[in-house]
Amino acid sequence: MLVDTQPATYQHVPASPEVRDTWVVSHLIGVLMDNMGPSLLATALALPLLTYLMAGHVDPWGLGVWAVLTLVMLVYRYRLIGLYRLRYDSLEGPQRMNFLERYRWTWTASAFLWGGPVILTYQQAPHAVQFICGLVVLGHGLLSLTSFSAYLPVFRHYAGTLILSVAVGLMANTIQFIERPGTIQIGLVLLALLLVFWGLLVMAGRRLHEVHRSSFELQFSNQELIDSLTLQTRASLRAVATKNRFLASAAHDLRQPVHALSLYADWLATEPEMARDIAPRILQSTRAINELFDSLFDLTRIDAGNYKVRLQHVDVRKLFADLSMQFEPVAVGKSLRLRTHARPCTIWSDPVVLRRILGNLLSNALRHTHQGGVLLGLRQREGMLVFEVWDTGVGIAREHQQAIFQEFFRVSQHQGTEDSLGLGLTIVSKLTSLMGYQLSLNSEASRGSVFRVMLPAFTQQEPAGSPEPGRRSEV
Structure with missing residues (x-):
């Protein structure tokens, strides 16, 4: 049996960069899922409004398909929140990441559907209807900035798909109604503005993501510091208790030979003729005291690191x-x-x-x-x-x-x-x-x-x- 001769130490081992990154990403996903509710609520409020606004001005079959698909995706994503709360909210790390990789397509599909109002109305509905639909779509893009930027891969896919869907609608309708005066120029201007909007959206999303990430990295570092301080405090308390026990035991063992030496000295003072019998006992007590002091000095020198080899x-x-x-x-x-x-x-x-x-x-x-x-x-x-x-x-x-x-x-x-x-x-x-x-x-x-x-x-x-x-x- 190998005996561990080292005293127990309590030292906090810093987490590896991989562990830190996994923890941070896990909590960023948690923020993403927490912000998903407001985004779906905005979709639920905007869907009947846009459907009512476009009715009678656009192709009814196209409007019906878009409304049904958007409603189905809305319900499915609400159920997705429930699934996350039930199975993954209490988990961290790879489980959350696997969940998000499995269902990330829903964000892409939802973003593509939100380009539908532009595809249905541009150059086909009255200008007021086009303006309102475009405004709602761009507003939804801005909403995604606060809702999805916590997890940058999802935000990039969502923003990119939304802008791509709107751009496809602009180009398709521009080509369809190219014979109208000024259609090409207006389409190109709108497309340029759309690309500028996309660039600004991605830039703002990246900065907001960095804010989220820095916050969680700081939280992780603070927790590590708290854990380290807790371990050091416990180790200090144990060290104090050990030293107190050590001193108490040393005092107890030292008291015995000193007390015996005192008794022998009193005995020798009162009965000098007993010196031959008392001297060996005095010598034995003195040796015990010297042995104790030598041992204590050795321990002190070793613990202090002053023992020269x-x-x-x-x-x-x-x-x-x-x-x-x-x-x-x-x-x-x-x-x-x-x-x-x-x-x-x-x-x-x-x-x-x-x-x-x-x-x-x-x-x-x-x-x-x-x-x-x-x-x-x-x-x-x-x-x-x-x-x-x-x-x-x-x-x-x-x-x-x-x-x-x-x-x-x-x-x-x-x-x-x-x-x-x-x-x-x-x-x-x-x-x-x-x-x-x-x-x-x-x-x-x-x-x-x-x-x-x-x-x-x-x-x-x-x-x-x-x-x-x-x-x-x-x-």
Whole structure:
């Protein structure tokens, strides 16, 4: 089981440009569908008015076909709004885009039908009727500017089809009644004005679309900022809670040896003849205080980024011999067997940090082992150097295998945790992360544990012009 030795961090990851664009387009489609209602209402009001106005002045069959098709399209688009509200209004992203691509033809068809009054009336109905129909059609074009410009592809298709339909009507009727005086000149002037109107309409639509898009992009950025600030606030609150717990635990663990030291000092003052018995206890309390302070200083330096790593060549056999000499008395005192196993090997590391890591693991193993022994070894696996500390101790239950790397955590039912500070494995996890090593744990309750410190190949690479053995390289 690989143990994550890094503390939990809460960092907002900015959305990719694709995600941002999808979100913005989705909301632009929402605006388009929201504005579709007023456009259809204007169509519903204008349809009977134009039909009544053109009746008796244009071809009745043509007028009937146009009115029926426009009414059918009007009803169909009203139903389209209902379908959108029912199925797609609560969705975002690709679903809305697929909906619009499927039904975009309805906007094109509606725009083409709105050219019908010009086709039916130009050069065929009285000038007043032509003027009113043309005015209504152009007004509908202006209405499309506010209704459809939120989603630029739909607006462009709608505006282009509307202008094309009106232009076809102008040219067709001009050709049909070309024998009338001034028909060609009037047709060309109207066509030129129509093209100018189309250009201005498209330009205004593009600018209005940019306003809509900028608004939603700003809304998206604000939401990202709010999410980031929320995560940072939560992380700050958790950090404060962690520091408070850390200080409370440190004060509690420090109070015990200091109180014991005070009692021993009072005892020694009142009964000097007991110095031989009291001195070892005073020494033990002093060592406990020093150990706690050393551990706290190490943690503080690591967290503050002030822990200097000095890389150099390290003789593994010599390192193991030093560790064995240091912990052999502890093993003998508990009737345990402490063994080391490593082939002659020189690695590129910080000897102080590496000794601190392995020393804390050995100390932890000996503290929780009551029979059998502890083994410190070095193996090479798949291009990695792996330090292993095996023990036949009480083991660690699965539910505690993550928590043991937290500050001051101790398994209450384990023997040997009474005098433990609960900082050794925390320091190990932080130092391995500092060095770029990997830390893993396999353990089974009542059967023992094995901690592995894996040194990846890149941590063994010396910089160009590396120093001779014995010289240091600071990082």
